[in-house]
Each structure stands twice: as structure tokens, then as C-alpha cells.
Amino acid sequence: MRRHHSTTPRMARILGSLLLVAAAGAFTVAATPASKPAATPLDQVVPVPASVTPGGSPYRITHEARIRVPDTRAARQVGAYLADLLRPSTGYPLPVTTRGPADIQLRLQPGKFGAEGYRLDSGHGGVTITASAPAGLFHGVQTLRQLLPASVEKKSVQPGPWLVAGGTVQDTPRFAYRGAMLDVSRHFFTVDQVKRYIDELALYKFNELHLHLSDDQGWRIAIDSWPRLATYGGSTQVGGGTGGHYTKADYQEIVRYAASRYLEVVPEIDMPGHTNAALASYAELNCDGVAPSLYTGTEVGFSSLCVPKQITYDFVDDVIRELAALTPGRYLHIGGDEAHSTSHADYVAFMDKVQPIVAKYSKTVIGWHQLTGATPAKGALAQYWGLDDTSAEEKAQVAKAAQNGTGLILSPADRLYLDMKYTEDTPLGQDWAGLVEVRRSYDWDPGTYLAGVPGSAVRGVEAPLWTETITKSADIEYMAFPRVAGVAELGWSPAATHDWDAYKVRLAAQGPRWEARGMAYYRSPQVPWTD
Numbered sequence: 001m002r003r004h005h006s007t008t009p010r011m012a013r014i015l016g017s018l019l020l021v022a023a024a025g026a027f028t029v030a031a032t033p034a035s036k037p038a039a040t041p042l043d044q045v046v047p048v049p050a051s052v053t054p055g056g057s058p059y060r061i062t063h064e065a066r067i068r069v070p071d072t073r074a075a076r077q078v079g080a081y082l083a084d085l086l087r088p089s090t091g092y093p094l095p096v097t098t099r100g101p102a103d104i105q106l107r108l109q110p111g112k113f114g115a116e117g118y119r120l121d122s123g124h125g126g127v128t129i130t131a132s133a134p135a136g137l138f139h140g141v142q143t144l145r146q147l148l149p150a151s152v153e154k155k156s157v158q159p160g161p162w163l164v165a166g167g168t169v170q171d172t173p174r175f176a177y178r179g180a181m182l183d184v185s186r187h188f189f190t191v192d193q194v195k196r197y198i199d200e201l202a203l204y205k206f207n208e209l210h211l212h213l214s215d216d217q218g219w220r221i222a223i224d225s226w227p228r229l230a231t232y233g234g235s236t237q238v239g240g241g242t243g244g245h246y247t248k249a250d251y252q253e254i255v256r257y258a259a260s261r262y263l264e265v266v267p268e269i270d271m272p273g274h275t276n277a278a279l280a281s282y283a284e285l286n287c288d289g290v291a292p293s294l295y296t297g298t299e300v301g302f303s304s305l306c307v308p309k310q311i312t313y314d315f316v317d318d319v320i321r322e323l324a325a326l327t328p329g330r331y332l333h334i335g336g337d338e339a340h341s342t343s344h345a346d347y348v349a350f351m352d353k354v355q356p357i358v359a360k361y362s363k364t365v366i367g368w369h370q371l372t373g374a375t376p377a378k379g380a381l382a383q384y385w386g387l388d389d390t391s392a393e394e395k396a397q398v399a400k401a402a403q404n405g406t407g408l409i410l411s412p413a414d415r416l417y418l419d420m421k422y423t424e425d426t427p428l429g430q431d432w433a434g435l436v437e438v439r440r441s442y443d444w445d446p447g448t449y450l451a452g453v454p455g456s457a458v459r460g461v462e463a464p465l466w467t468e469t470i471t472k473s474a475d476i477e478y479m480a481f482p483r484v485a486g487v488a489e490l491g492w493s494p495a496a497t498h499d500w501d502a503y504k505v506r507l508a509a510q511g512p513r514w515e516a517r518g519m520a521y522y523r524s525p526q527v528p529w530t531d
Contacts, residue, residue: 061148075137090152116176191254334366402453418479
């Protein structure tokens with residue numbers, strides 16, 4: 001006979017206790033908080049800082065946060081810039097003040113950090129950025145920005161939390177010149193498009209914006225004394241189309257906006273070659289007095305100003321005078337490359353006459369490295385755009401000029417030209433200098449690149465973006481990013497910190513930031529992107 005199993009009072013008590021324990025256990029598991037979000041380590045930014053000392057509790061930006069700044073116009077502007085960056089994504093008011101308590105502080109301490117260096121101190125109580133000059137405060141803000149989650153770049157309120165790792169960053173740039181060049185002559189880009197690129201460069205501590213304002217295909221800056229340069233010479237571009245030019249007010253707005261992001265504008269008027277737009281605009285600039293047709297192709301080396309004519313130098317003087325008056329920066333770029341239609345003797349004579357004109361209007365000459373084949377003026381900078389396999393003779397010419405006091409800006413085309421294709425399948429760009437993947441662009445040392453060049457002669461690096469195939473902002477971003485971030489690190493960070501394996505991990509973390517900003521970029525297979 002089967003026994004009937006019934007529950008006794010004692011068994012009921014035991015089972016009840018077990019059920020309570022099980023319930024409590026289940027409740028305990030459910031109540032275990034998720035792991036706390038980790039703050040970005042202080043050394044995981046681009047460019048990597050010169051010195052990082054991690055430690056202490058992170059700081060968390062909250063609704064009550066205030067930003068305190070020194071009571072100077074420049075410092076207030078940097079504070080306002082920081083607040084404008086943080087408000088959309090955090091939703092916090094972040095008032096900017098010059099007095100009273102604040103957990104985000106910008107401080108000026110003369111003499112300790114140089115023109116662009118800074119120190120960032122972070123802990124539970126707040127973040128302080130200290131610098132000797134407003135530029136240092138601005139660069140420190142870029143580091144703070146990268147230490148926050150990538151969603152800080154979005155224009156709508158995000159959940160956060162907004163954590164900054166604890167510790168200290170002490171940072172100063174390796175090179176004083178850290179530039180990017182945008183060619184607005186092959187294809188014209190509007191003021192707003194240039195501003196967009198300026199904002200993207202500022203995130204990586206660039207301080208020079210080189211604008212290539214004239215070429216065979218278009219003249220892009222209004223010159224009152226030679227008005228047809230812009231109205232006629234600027235009326236087309238590669239492949240045809242309407243082209244365009246900057247009024248003086250447009251150009252001044254670009255200069256102002258760049259300065260607000262601590263970039264100095266370096267205007268370039270390329271000469272004596274790359275001048276068809278000017279020659280087409282004014283017949284008298286041609287040796288035969290006959291104006292050629294406007295040009296919309298992509299060949300180089302066929303045009304030249306007429307070196308023997310006095311009107312050529314009247315023209316150059318007028319252009320440089322008007323452009324210098326619009327440009328508060330130190331430099332004026334006179335081009336000088338690919339002057340294949342100018343004899344060597346004429347080239348030397350032209351540069352001997354033009355460089356003093358630049359000095360007359362209180363600007364320092366920059367020229368492409370072919371300038372070293374003439375006699376560079378005292379204090380002039382030569383921009384090297386050769387390749388690894390450029391002839392030993394040409395490299396020796398550049399090295400000799402550097403030994404004699406000419407400063408160098410390094411822009412080797414097979415490493416830093418942003419218009420070179422990444423791979424054979426890249427839909428934009430060119431490949432005459434070779435294919436330039438992300439590692440090749442980053443993995444070299446500007447300080448030792450050219451044999452015979454004293455390290456002191458290297459003023460810095462610049463990444464040119466020629467625009468024969470570039471027509472819109474998305475094209476600029478796709479060809480510039482991620483390579484331009486590596487150029488920034490070559491220019492800013494100490495040589496000892498350059499390591500591809502470490503860099504590619506930091507670079508990968510920039511992808512979500514670019515996506516949050518709505519930027520196009522190339523997802524190189526060499527980089528371990530995070531999805």
C-alpha cells in the first residue's frame with residue numbers, strides 16, 4: 001500500500017525558512033549594483049600627454065558644477081567655450097564665474113608652463129587646469145574633454161555619468177608648429193566648412209591652419225587693387241563649377257574663428273608657378289601679354305608669372321600688402337613648388353625680390369622646400385614635402401639650408417599628405433606619393449627624419465590636404481581622420497611616447513567621439529575600433 005505524504009507542522013516551518021532564505025538570496029543578487037562606470041585613464045587621450053600621474057578618486061560633474069576663470073577677456077572666452085561644450089550633452093547650467101567657489105577651475109600662473117603647456121589636476125573635489133597663457137588653458141580643456149565619455153560631444157542631453165579620472169597631467173608640446181593645410185583652390189570651401197574643420201583640428205591641439213588660397217584652378221581671396229583675381233580667377237574649380245572666393249570680411253571671420261580656437265592662419269599665395277588663375281585674370285602678368293583660358297584640370301607645372309616684368313612685383317606687392325593687413329599671424333606662405341615653367345635663374349631672381357616684400361609687411365616667409373634651391377631669407381621656414389625616396393641631392397640641399405639657419409616644417413608626402421589614398425580601394429584621393437595607411441602616417445620621427453638636419457631646425461609638422469578629389473566636408477573628414485590625429489601626436493607628444501601599439505588603442509577610442517560629432521572617418525583595419 002502506498003503511503004500518503006503529508007506535511008507536518010515541523011516540516012512546514014523548515015520549508016518556510018528555506019523559502020525565505022532563497023527569496024533573500026534572490027533579492028540580494030538582484031540588489032547588487034552594476035559595476036561602476038570607469039573614468040577614462042588620464043593617459044588615454046590623443047595626443048598623449050608628456051607626463052601623467054594617476055591617483056585618487058575621480059571627479060564627477062553634477063548639476064551644481066560651476067566653472068571659475070581668471071578675470072581676463074581671453075580666460076573668460078575659454079571658460080565660455082568649455083561651458084558651451086558641456087551644456088548640450090550634460091543638460092547642466094554650468095555658470096562661468098570669476099569669483100566664489102567652483103569645482104572646475106581655470107587658473108593662470110605666469111612663467112611656469114610656457115606658451116601652450118598646462119597642468120590638469122583632478123580629484124573628488126573637482127578639476128583645475130593651470131597654465132601660463134590662455135592657449136595652455138584651451139589645450140588643457142581639450143584634454144579634459146577627451147577624459148569625459150564620447151557622448152559629451154552630442155548636442156542632446158545624455159545620461160552620463162560625467163567622470164574625470166583622478167590624478168595629474170603635466171603637458172607641453174614638443175614642437176611649436178603643429179599645422180594642417182586645407183587647399184581651397186582646387187575646390188572651394190565655404191566659411192562654415194572651414195570653421196567645421198577648425199573645430200575638428202582644435203580637439204587635437206593643432207595651432208596652425210595653412211590655407212592654400214591660390215592655384216591654377218582658382219583664386220580665392222578678394223584683392224581690392226586687382227579685383228578680377230577673385231571675381232574671374234575665382235569663378236571656377238577642378239572639373240568646372242562655379243568656384244567661389246572669400247571676401248575680406250569672410251577671410252577675417254575665418255581668422256577670428258581660428259584664433260578663438262588658438263589656431264593661427266597661414267595664408268598661401270603660390271608663386272611663381274601654380275598661377276594660371278592670376279594669369280587668366282590679367283593679361284599683363286604674362287610675358288607675351290596674352291591671358292590664357294581658365295583651367296579646370298589637375299596637371300601642374302605649366303604656369304609662371306613673368307619674372308622679368310616690373311608689373312609682376314607691383315602685383316606681388318599689392319597682394320602681399322592687402323593679405324598681410326588682413327592676417328594678424330606671423331607667417332605668409334609664398335609657395336614656390338613645381339615651378340617647372342620657370343628657369344632656375346628666374347626662380348632665384350624671383351625669390352630674391354619677393355622675400356623682401358614679405359618682410360616689408362612684417363611677415364615671416366614660408367615656402368615649399370624648393371625655396372632652399374634659392375637663398376632663403378633670414379628667419380624663413382621651408383616646408384619639406386618630399387618622399388622617403390626623394391633624391392639624396394635634393395635632401396642634401398634642404399639639410400644645408402637647415403644647417404645655415406632655415407627652419408623646417410616637415411610634410412613628407414608619403415606620410416603626411418592627407419589626400420593620398422589609404423589603400424588601392426580608397427574612393428577618394430590620389431596615389432602618386434604611394435598609399436598611406438594610418439600606421440605609415442604615424443610611425444616615424446620628425447626629429448630624425450632628414451639626415452644632416454639639426455634637431456633644432458625642425459619647427460614642427462604639417463598635414464596638407466589637397467582637394468583635387470575633395471568636394472565636401474565629409475570628404476575632408478574621411479581623408480583627414482584618423483591620420484590627422486596621429487600628426488597631432490607627432491607634433492605635440494615627446495618622442496619617447498611614440499609607440500604604434502599603444503597609440504592605435506588610444507586612437508580606436510576616438511571613433512565613438514567622431515561618431516558623436518557626426519564626422520565621417522576611415523575605419524582602418526589597422527586600428528582596433530570599438531563598436
